[in-house]
Amino acid sequence: MSTALHRLKALLRPEQLLVRPEQLAAYESDGLTAFRQRPLAVAVPETGDEVIALVRLCHELKLPFVARGSGTSLSGGSLPVAGGVVITLNRLNRILRLDPAQRIAVVQPGVINTAVTVAAAPHGLHYAPDPSSQSICTIGGNVAFNSGGAHCLKYGMTSNHVLGIKAVLATGEVVEWGGVSRENVGPDWCGLFTGNEGLFGIALEITLQLLPKAECFHTVLAGYCTLEQAGDAVSAVIASGLLPGAIEIMDALALEAAVAAVHAEYPTGAAAVLIVELEGPREVVAVDRVRLDEIIAASQPLESRPARDAEERLAIWKGRKSAFSAVGRLSPDFIVQDGVVPRRRLGEALRRIGEMSQEVGIRVANVFHAGDGNLHPLILFNGRVAGDLERAEQLAGRILRMCVEMGGSLTGEHGIGVEKNNFLPDMFSAAEIDCLNRLRDAFDPLGIANPGKMFPRAEAPVLTQHGLHPLEKAGLISRE
Amino acid sequence: MNPTLTPANAVELAEAVRATPRVLAVGAGTKPRLSAVSCPKLSTLKLNGMIEYEPSEFTFTALAGTPVRDIAATLAECGQYLPFDPMLADAGATLGGTVSSGLSGPGRFRFGGLRDFILGVQFVDGAGRIMRLGGKVVKNAAGFDVPKFFVGSLGRFGVLTEITFKVFPAPASRLTLLLAASEIGSALKILTTASSARWEIEALDWLPDASSVAVRLGGPAPALATLAQEILRRWPGRILPVAEADALWAGLREFERTPARPQGQEKTSLIKVALAPENLPAFHESLAALPDARAHVSAGGNVAFVTVADGTEVTVLDQQLSAQKLAALTLRGASPLWLGARPNFKITAAVKVALDAGNRFPGLDD
Numbered sequence A: 001m002s003t004a005l006h007r008l009k010a011l012l013r014p015e016q017l018l019v020r021p022e023q024l025a026a027y028e029s030d031g032l033t034a035f036r037q038r039p040l041a042v043a044v045p046e047t048g049d050e051v052i053a054l055v056r057l058c059h060e061l062k063l064p065f066v067a068r069g070s071g072t073s074l075s076g077g078s079l080p081v082a083g084g085v086v087i088t089l090n091r092l093n094r095i096l097r098l099d100p101a102q103r104i105a106v107v108q109p110g111v112i113n114t115a116v117t118v119a120a121a122p123h124g125l126h127y128a129p130d131p132s133s134q135s136i137c138t139i140g141g142n143v144a145f146n147s148g149g150a151h152c153l154k155y156g157m158t159s160n161h162v163l164g165i166k167a168v169l170a171t172g173e174v175v176e177w178g179g180v181s182r183e184n185v186g187p188d189w190c191g192l193f194t195g196n197e198g199l200f201g202i203a204l205e206i207t208l209q210l211l212p213k214a215e216c217f218h219t220v221l222a223g224y225c226t227l228e229q230a231g232d233a234v235s236a237v238i239a240s241g242l243l244p245g246a247i248e249i250m251d252a253l254a255l256e257a258a259v260a261a262v263h264a265e266y267p268t269g270a271a272a273v274l275i276v277e278l279e280g281p282r283e284v285v286a287v288d289r290v291r292l293d294e295i296i297a298a299s300q301p302l303e304s305r306p307a308r309d310a311e312e313r314l315a316i317w318k319g320r321k322s323a324f325s326a327v328g329r330l331s332p333d334f335i336v337q338d339g340v341v342p343r344r345r346l347g348e349a350l351r352r353i354g355e356m357s358q359e360v361g362i363r364v365a366n367v368f369h370a371g372d373g374n375l376h377p378l379i380l381f382n383g384r385v386a387g388d389l390e391r392a393e394q395l396a397g398r399i400l401r402m403c404v405e406m407g408g409s410l411t412g413e414h415g416i417g418v419e420k421n422n423f424l425p426d427m428f429s430a431a432e433i434d435c436l437n438r439l440r441d442a443f444d445p446l447g448i449a450n451p452g453k454m455f456p457r458a459e460a461p462v463l464t465q466h467g468l469h470p471l472e473k474a475g476l477i478s479r480e
Numbered sequence B: 001m002n003p004t005l006t007p008a009n010a011v012e013l014a015e016a017v018r019a020t021p022r023v024l025a026v027g028a029g030t031k032p033r034l035s036a037v038s039c040p041k042l043s044t045l046k047l048n049g050m051i052e053y054e055p056s057e058f059t060f061t062a063l064a065g066t067p068v069r070d071i072a073a074t075l076a077e078c079g080q081y082l083p084f085d086p087m088l089a090d091a092g093a094t095l096g097g098t099v100s101s102g103l104s105g106p107g108r109f110r111f112g113g114l115r116d117f118i119l120g121v122q123f124v125d126g127a128g129r130i131m132r133l134g135g136k137v138v139k140n141a142a143g144f145d146v147p148k149f150f151v152g153s154l155g156r157f158g159v160l161t162e163i164t165f166k167v168f169p170a171p172a173s174r175l176t177l178l179l180a181a182s183e184i185g186s187a188l189k190i191l192t193t194a195s196s197a198r199w200e201i202e203a204l205d206w207l208p209d210a211s212s213v214a215v216r217l218g219g220p221a222p223a224l225a226t227l228a229q230e231i232l233r234r235w236p237g238r239i240l241p242v243a244e245a246d247a248l249w250a251g252l253r254e255f256e257r258t259p260a261r262p263q264g265q266e267k268t269s270l271i272k273v274a275l276a277p278e279n280l281p282a283f284h285e286s287l288a289a290l291p292d293a294r295a296h297v298s299a300g301g302n303v304a305f306v307t308v309a310d311g312t313e314v315t316v317l318d319q320q321l322s323a324q325k326l327a328a329l330t331l332r333g334a335s336p337l338w339l340g341a342r343p344n345f346k347i348t349a350a351v352k353v354a355l356d357a358g359n360r361f362p363g364l365d366d
């Protein structure tokens, strides 16, 4: 047995260290199922001190480690590193403090996103970031990826809700930044740490801000003859001065799939469906909804209807949230991207995606956060057809480059991971990438924390196939 | 006398950085303590102007030396605003200085502070390299979030040249209430209860004269009138006439309401203390022991701007803050830059090396 394994064993109880191939199999890949890598071992710490000891040992032995929450990363963030150890944090799943007067929760990294809202609900509070994987993904993973959701326009991403972080850095140093206060003095270390993609260290305790639950919602669903018209309606809503909680669009292919999957009732014959949701105190929503209804009526939808009650609202969202998995079922394999374009160029971006898709003969479904210009093109292909995967990957690459050329971003919320690292130079200059690298070296001089992620590298890991996440296949989660 | 360099653009600024072994960027100097270091200064005042503004994107990019007052005016023409009420706007504070000092005003209560609206930066590092990190769109997760790190970093890690922000549509109208709260117990009760209420309050501040809590609502006028009545049924108070309300918030933003001593008497410090509602009772007690101290408790009890007499009062305050594990920063006056609790981690020095290996910019302790 290797020295590394001996030393790891000395730190943990036998059942906390998984080394047999059948035990490791479950950790070989994450939500980006195209990549697989068997780690040397999987460590299952139960306390923060065990995590610290593990990281310090990795540092001493120069042993690569990958932190892992629920393994739902869509960019290969939690893909193991050959010869390295996976440190899985699911057992650190306690909410350490929930204080309604301060409106905060202090949680361990393995706490599931929705568990925070469930715990806060009796106090009329909620945790705003709502990735569609929220019933399964962890706060530690959300912090590492600065995850988003459907409500980012108004409430921001994970980072906007993280007030304090206790972490063990890759050097073994334990740091504590921020705390219960929403304000801070000195550099914003929590801001820098959030979104590090597991390259700086492991978050051990996270202080989250909680917000009052919105009292009232007004959710409108509108169908349009063309995607462009739906896009114009978004522009009109934005220009009106309203600040909706969410603005989402689904295209025809996504609609077809959603209708088939959850029997969602969407306008028939629509090429695109728009969902706009207002929220706030009932008196405010009562005024704003009149404006919104006028704007939607003027945008010439085929059909539009507001949700009349909570049940109809949930039905609209259910269709929306299931759309991705539903589209996934139309095809044996798929790739999902999450590039961002300036909102005013959404129509153009979608048209070009459509053209590129025709050109290469690969179908693309679109379901996206229109309010943020955050696309989620789902590229459908069949891995068993020769050349299909390569064509799909090429198309994905062209879409990403288009987003950057339009002045947008490679990723709105899924992160760079191992999936888009070779595109980083499209967005950043060599000097900028050097700068990011120097920062990474500051946190991790030995390069042991999640190596091979985010930064461009010579060789890509081996691709196998794309498809639904096992949890999606089981119907446990769906993606946005 | 240390010279002040005044580059006219980012390239000149980078050259100036490379040519000066030790240098610190300054904006309008509205928070003088933050740049009270003996070294040549690099003024951003010529880097002035909004360079991109797309109302339909909810974003703008401006040069670092642009006064936030001008930015606010441009945004207002399109019915938009920076929801965190940038401090010292009337005093001429620049965008870069506002980011570097990490100062947000009362409006940060509802949608978050400056850190929650910054999207991207162009900056010059200690080696004189011009770089752009973050993005120009409202959502971006590529690369480390260096823009956020620059918030509150006091120009010690790089010089900002251009900054991209997210903005929001301004509410159709505003309404301010003054609720009686002359002692800490009643003030705290209002702050914590109102924070979780359905009203979606924009700003929630305990005023420096410790007489009342000011509540600002934003939204359609008829709705606000109803909400205000509900709040007034809960706590005694009154609705402020618009002009009075505007003057109140402007005064708070400009720190005009927090003078520790009669006008003209110098030797006081203005200090920002990060805290939480739970810290308020002990914090309030410490201040009560300092005859010249006054505090503006802002953002629902999450920050206090304190004025105290320099010298012994500061020393006592420093000890009290340390005991309460609160961290503070001096914006004006002769007090030490940092007061109270200040954990020191090795990573701070390592990141300084990553961005400014030659210590061209002063350190956080200089």
Ligand SMILES: Cc1cc2nc3c(=O)[nH]c(=O)nc-3n(C[C@H](O)[C@H](O)[C@H](O)COP(=O)(O)OP(=O)(O)OC[C@H]3O[C@@H](n4cnc5c(N)ncnc54)[C@H](O)[C@@H]3O)c2cc1C
Pocket: A030, A031, A066, A067, A068, A069, A070, A071, A072, A073, A074, A076, A077, A078, A089, A109, A110, A130, A131, A132, A133, A136, A137, A138, A139, A140, A141, A142, A143, A144, A145, A146, A147, A148, A149, A150, A197, A198, A201, A202, A203, A204, A413, A414, A450, A469, A472, A477, A478, A479, A480
């Ligand atoms: C069906 C589906 C829908 C999704 N929808 C969304 C969506 O709407 N919005 C969105 O943003 N994302 C979405 N995602 C992506 C994914 O769920 C998020 O990235 C999520 O935050 C990952 O959480 P996790 O617990 O699964 O983390 P993992 O996948 O286990 O890990 C993600 C990264 O975090 C690191 N990490 C984990 N824990 C820690 C820790 N404690 N400290 C430091 N680093 C750590 C890992 O090393 C890895 O790099 C979706 C994924 C799926 C499969």
